[in-house]
Amino acid sequence: MKHAIRTENLVFAYKEKPVLDGVSLSIESGEMVGILGPNGSGKTTLLKIFSAVLSGRGEVKLNGRAIETYSKRELSRIFAVVAQENQIHFPYTAAEIVLMGRASFHSPLALEGKRDLEVARASMQFTDCLFLSDRYLHELSGGEKQRVIIARALAQEPQILLLDEPSAFLDLKHQVQILELMRQLNREQGLTIVAALHDLNLAALFFPRLVMLRDAKIYREGTAKEVLTEKTIEEVYGIRVRVEPDPSGEKPQLFICPSA
């Protein structure tokens, strides 16, 4: 199996406090991995190290090569990132935003070429936002906006898609829509997907492999059944839950038991 990303004893700290403390993880090409953990457990930092926005101590290898040896331009053709929130300070249309995903494909002086336009159009069609192309991004709803951002990520023609709580600000329908889109991309186009997630039940339904972080370390990893147990949840989140199989009987689902 080809390792898409492999970290060995990764350490990252802001000032004194470690955010990641000896994380060794390998993600294979074509996998779909959900990263779980409470706030501040290092999920976002891990994704940022993958996309080389931050650099920690320890080893990070990408397709077998140390990540520091890649230029930003090369990295942008391997990784595409979808953040939880996308602030925008200037008026850009959805089409302009999606075309920004093509920046590392055309010369910095030139306008986008025919192929750039084709790829952008196909990405927008895929995430069902082509009809929004001439609208300003800041006029769109949260779900529409996220679909545009995902279209931009797809326009990068990446090998690996990194998502940081992609559905954090979305309603249930849009949350499910986006995760279904991820599953489709993973299955049909073989895209490697790594997503930091808060919703454990959705993670259990959509992600074949889960990694649970706690206090800057990997606490558990494996399938949903292996990771999402009553004991683990209590130890990691400090709350009591009951875990029952979902109606299909295949995936575990959590039921919260309030203490009162």
Added chain:
Amino acid sequence: MEVSVKVLDRKKMLWVNGTLLGLLALSIVGSTLLGPVRLNLSQALENMFTANPDAEILFRARLPRVLLGVAIGGGMAACGVVLQALLRNPLACPQMLGVSGGASLGGILGLIFFPYWLLPIAGGLLGEISWVPFAAFLGALLSMIFIYRFSLFRGRLHPYHLLLSGVIFNSLVAAVIMFLNSILDFYQAQGLLFWLMGSLSTRTYLTVAFIWAYIVFGFLWLWTKGVSLNLITLGEEVATQLGVETGALQRQIFVASSLMIGAMVSVSGMIGFVGLMIPHVMRLIVGSDHRLLLPASFLAGGIFLCWADTVARILLAPAELPVGIITAFFGGPFFLFLLYREGRKLPI
């Protein structure tokens, strides 16, 4: 279903820039012909090379001034565009951030510590023409780096810190300038004030050429960064993930825009409003893609300052108004009107 996607194409680039270039050419000719003194044009053009008052006014007084105004208006607008993009702040402009102030201080220190001992060696190459813009450039660059550093926390730029440190830096610089002014002897202080107030008043062609060289160089440098400027408006992290080496981009923008600001401040003092307003106006008209926005703002800034200075020359002739009054007086209401009509296009 076929959906047309409107994006920046060659046709729009040519059309917008061509129109603006045409308007700029008309403005240069028009504002050179206009002035408090009526000129006999045929007389001026016939005897261009013999002493002749009409030609003298046209080619020695008006034309260099108009050309300088175009360069400074364009340069200010272009700097406004890139600073707003880099700092992701619609209020950013050379004045607001104290960069012009820093450039002024640099220029003043350059004037005070003018290296007279170098004159015999370097001769004509090192006149005030090249030395003061260079000192002002250093002043602009240092203040830009200073303000930027103070607005960074955990490697992220904080807009409020940025505005605050810019405003505070600006008043600090103003205080230093006032202090210098009070300790200098009378003649030096007089020269300093004259320089500070600065206007577009008559300059030699050599000065004008020097300033144009600085500004065109800086502008072209920035223009090659068009796509990266688009990406940096999305934030440093997103820009990095889309393939921009953000550190290198920031350094280049700092140096290029400081070159321009230094050159502009060294001849014209601080002409406000152009750098803040023109980028917003052009963004509303031609869109936010910097590959078009930057040249369009340059040309529009040139046109705007060219006419503002013409009005400043004519309105109370033979007295002259500071051009900054005109830029604010006409620019302000127009900007408000545009904001009212097109405001929905703006985020926030």
